Amino acid sequence: MTKIEPFSERIYVTRPVFPTIEEVTEKLRDIWAAKWITNNGPQHTMLERELEKFLKVPCLSLFNNGTIALMVACQSLRLSGDVITTPFTFAATPHVLSWNNITPIFCDVDDETMNIDANKIESMITPSTTAILAVHVFGTPCDVEKIQEVANRYGLKVIYDAAHAFGVEIDGQGIGNFGDCSMFSFHATKLYHTVEGGALVQKSKIVKDRIDLLKNFGIKNEEEVVMPGINGKLDEIRAAIGRIMLGYVEGERLKRINLHKIYNEEFAEVEGIRVMPTCAENIKLNYQYYVVRIDEKIFGRSRDYVYDELKNYNVYARKYFHPLCSEFTCYRQLNSANPNNLPVANVIGQQVLSLPMYGDLTEDDVRKICAIIKSFGR
Ligand SMILES: Cc1ncc(COP(=O)(O)O)c(C=O)c1O
Numbered sequence: 001m002t003k004i005e006p007f008s009e010r011i012y013v014t015r016p017v018f019p020t021i022e023e024v025t026e027k028l029r030d031i032w033a034a035k036w037i038t039n040n041g042p043q044h045t046m047l048e049r050e051l052e053k054f055l056k057v058p059c060l061s062l063f064n065n066g067t068i069a070l071m072v073a074c075q076s077l078r079l080s081g082d083v084i085t086t087p088f089t090f091a092a093t094p095h096v097l098s099w100n101n102i103t104p105i106f107c108d109v110d111d112e113t114m115n116i117d118a119n120k121i122e123s124m125i126t127p128s129t130t131a132i133l134a135v136h137v138f139g140t141p142c143d144v145e146k147i148q149e150v151a152n153r154y155g156l157k158v159i160y161d162a163a164h165a166f167g168v169e170i171d172g173q174g175i176g177n178f179g180d181c182s183m184f185s186f187h188a189t190k191l192y193h194t195v196e197g198g199a200l201v202q203k204s205k206i207v208k209d210r211i212d213l214l215k216n217f218g219i220k221n222e223e224e225v226v227m228p229g230i231n232g233k234l235d236e237i238r239a240a241i242g243r244i245m246l247g248y249v250e251g252e253r254l255k256r257i258n259l260h261k262i263y264n265e266e267f268a269e270v271e272g273i274r275v276m277p278t279c280a281e282n283i284k285l286n287y288q289y290y291v292v293r294i295d296e297k298i299f300g301r302s303r304d305y306v307y308d309e310l311k312n313y314n315v316y317a318r319k320y321f322h323p324l325c326s327e328f329t330c331y332r333q334l335n336s337a338n339p340n341n342l343p344v345a346n347v348i349g350q351q352v353l354s355l356p357m358y359g360d361l362t363e364d365d366v367r368k369i370c371a372i373i374k375s376f377g378r
Contacts (some may be wrong), residue, residue, distance in 0.1 A: 011316065017252050017359065047062060063215060063234060064232055068231075068232040072232055088137060089325060105336045106337055108120050132150070132151055136161070137164060139165045147179070161182075165286065166186075184198055217230065289357055293352055306353060310372065320352060
């Protein structure tokens with residue numbers, strides 16, 4: 001077999017999409033002319049309306065990042081006590097619960113979608129449970145029907161962490177229409193971004209007014225501060241960049257669909273490498289990430305071996321999401337964090353690897369990454 005040469009430059013797991021400098025300069029001129037740089041300016045207002053249209057959702061509030069948005073979601077729904085969530089997510093998901101003085105209760109995940117296992121939620125509900133905080137991990141939708149059915153039966157709120165799910169749709173409906181509230185992250189590493197940023201989406205104008213107060217210190221007017229709010233505001237510069245980036249989403253998504261196909265083709269015959277789940281035809285995915293699961297017993301090499309060895313070829317994959325949130329020192333003492341309660345999540349946490357995925361990656365780059373990984377197998 002011919003030796004595979006390392007990439008000449010580092011290949012990271014993702015690379016932010018950049019607008020042209022000319023487009024940004026033009027928008028900056030508008031902001032300078034308006035002399036309005038933050039606090040609900042014209043760019044902010046226009047972006048809220050444009051995103052509502054793009055995401056097919058009724059009410060959207062912009063935020064300076066997804067984490068603060070999720071913090072405010074908990075406040076706006078007045079959650080307390082315990083909230084059932086997934087251990088297979090980014091640290092921000094359980095952390096926002098802790099910051100709201102709420103205990104995260106970890107529920108195991110589904111082996112196929114890697115999302116919270118909707119069939120296991122009911123057994124975790126106690127009189128202290130006030131809500132379910134589910135994550136559409138890697139953009140694959142949760143079982144929204146089953147989750148809502150359980151929530152309705154027990155009078156629980158449902159929040160979706162849709163940080164990965166920008167533009168995902170079920171039956172032509174924006175993913176943000178499910179549950180009581182959804183959070184999107186517009187961090188630079190996401191398919192759509194505002195450099196840093198985020199949004200909360202829900203159905204009612206009255207709730208939007210409350211969310212908008214909460215993200216601006218609770219200030220109603222010059223004379224009244226009506227609740228203990230926080231600073232969650234998105235400034236005009238990032239809102240303007242967000243308006244430009246809306247024009248890039250579909251092009252980037254199409255490039256990633258093509259790269260997904262190549263990865264899937266290359267791994268189709270490889271025993272021990274499991275590719276991302278395929279979704280039903282009524283689901284529109286965003287193809288933001290490409291994640292595989294490596295079964296050491298079948299592939300012959302562990303996920304950690306592949307991750308380490310790839311670096312010798314200048315490929316920097318990421319172990320999303322390892323460690324599980326239930327393994328963090330701040331959560332592992334919880335009863336629900338016991339690995340016996342989370343058998344599926346614990347296996348997935350040892351197997352997952354996020355491979356490079358961004359529009360500027362070439363088809364040849366993807367084929368070479370796959371050839372390198374295949375060369376590790378025994
Ligand atoms: C699942 C998930 N939830 C929440 C967040 C936090 O979003 P932000 O970085 O915009 O605060 C992220 C990542 O960035 C994420 O991946």
